[in-house]
């Protein structure tokens with residue numbers, strides 16, 4: 464066994480047992496990375512549903528505002544009608560205190576005019592009330608849609624929470640298995656593995672066609688030769704320990 468001056472052990476021969484552990488560690492690192500990626504993806508699934516809820520909340524607000532505007536218009540028209548009716552009553556009260564026939568006729572004409580106007584307003588109010596019913600039904604429909612989307616989101620959140628809990632337990636188990644493998648490494652290998660693992664999330668990479676699959680960089684023939692000779696060799700670019708395909 465040749466230990467280099469820094470004591471890293473690079474260049475020394477690796478036995479089949481250590482190589483097997485390195486291969487299994489490589490698989491464990493990849494597995495854990497995939498598990499983490501899948502953990503990160505799950506909460507993102509909820510984003511679309513949250514956006515749908517937000518969009519529907521806006522639709523409900525618009526529908527509610529439309530109902531309010533329509534209601535205000537009806538209220539205003541009703542007040543106008545009330546005022547006209549009060550006016551008619553007042554004029555009718557004065558009708559018989561008038562002295563001349565002309566005055567009487569003029570007053571009757573004024574009353575008729577107000578009644579006509581009031582009829583028009585009341586017709587309009589009826590139409591508006593009908594329209595209001597439709598608007599209220601629309602609003603209720605939008606609210607129903609919102610409730611359905613909210614329920615759907617809550618269900619999805621619950622499911623994702625449960626899935627995350629399971630996945631996190633799985634990741635912990637995988638991490639424990641990885642640690643057990645790492646403990647099987649000789650001290651020098653472990654030190655080199657840890658450096659790359661800490662920096663890159665994986666400590667071992669395959670060398671395929673003279674390319675390090677950890678960082679997709681081509682290595683020299685010397686490096687390839689050393690790996691083929693089962694010497695402890697690291698990728699000069701990413702520092703991962705290099706192994707050949709098993």
Ligand SMILES: [Zn+2]
Nearest residue numbers: 675678698701
């Ligand atoms: Zn590399």
